[in-house]
Amino acid sequence: MDDGTLEALVRGAADACDCSEIHFSWEGAEPMRRGLAFFRRALALQAQHAQGRTMRNTLHSDGSAIDAPWAAFLASSGCGVTLHVDGPPALQGLAPDAAGPLLQAIARLQDHGVEFETCTAVSAVNAQQPLAVYRWLKEIGARQMDFVPLVEQRQDGCAARASPREVELSHRTVGSIAYGRFLTSVFGEWVRHDVGRVFVHLFDSTLQGWVHGRSGACGFAETCACKVAVAPDGAVYTCERYLDDAHCLGRLDEATLPELLVAREQRAFAQAKRDTLPSQCRRCDVLAACRGGCPGHRFPHAATGSPGVNYLCAGYRHFFRTVAPHMRAMGVLLRQGRPASDIMRFTPR
Secondary structure, eight states: OOHHHHHHHHHHHHHHOOSSEEEEEEOSSHHHHTOHHHHHHHHHHHHHHOTTOEEEEEEEEOSTTOOHHHHHHHHHHTOEEEEEOOSOGGGGTOOGGGGHHHHHHHHHHHHTTOOOEEEEEEOTTGGGOHHHHHHHHHHTTOOEEEEEEOOOBOOSSSOSEEETTEEOBOTTSOOHHHHHHHHHHHHHHHHHHTBTTBEEHHHHHHHHHHHHSOOSSGGGSSSOOSOOEEOTTSEEESOTTOOSGGGEEEETTTSOHHHHHTSHHHHHHHHHHHHTOOHHHHTOTTHHHHTTOOGGGBOOOTTTOSTTOBTTHHHHHHHHHHHHHHHHHHHHHHHTTOOGGGHHHHSOO
16 A cells, blocks of 8 residues: 555545544555554554544554564554464364464564454354364463454355356355354353453444444444455455455545445445345344344355345354353343453352
């Protein structure tokens, strides 16, 4: 991303948003390849256009490029850090020392007082060992975690569909039930030992939805949030999961970000999550928690048996039904003015 595109992005975000806080999420290897000068420029532009608002930044990385200067910069700038790590090296068929660069990055962050989150892609491989993954993340110092499903179509040149109406998925894709069981296994350990000590994004957002009627997770909201993705060349997409021509709103050298955000296509995309919800979902007992899941996972596949139903439907049903009694109990505790962590007093260990 060149300086002109960067300025158009920051200025456009400031002009488009009337909220008190604007969040920039820097993902992929390209931002870090631009070096510290790029990020200092980005922060200077944000300060210039903030107009009294809070500008938040999160850097996504596998940790390999976080050296001492980067750690110092992240500490001084207040930039958040999300480390993408999929569990112990052994689960991925790697040598034990493969985690060395990650552990060194964590040590540097901790030396500079920088907190970090972890984002784990749950695949067909690590889904088989949920507690090994969870416990290892705790061992390396993670206290804020996110477990996202790895769902990807085949990209090997074979036919994209097993039939004219069915998507063919890669061998790495996690199964729907396997994902649900991974989540419930981690939840079972978390609710007994770690509530208030470890924060898992899905668990927290589910509790938020249970208490306030609105989940904090984009995939479980009624409509899609306004979280566009901007590529290094200035192309603007409706969502990070839809980086294709059909969902490209335009380019920052052709239109301003505010103009692109109010485009008919963007409004239609946000509302389609709710408006295209199939009847099977509307009748479901976990609809209030799930809201049909991310539209990016609603595609024809044998696992669902119905058009428009989320590929992960069975796993979500398993998870939300399993955790419902615990969410209900934590909701009662919060309404009584007590911490949700008190549930550990009543949950058998």
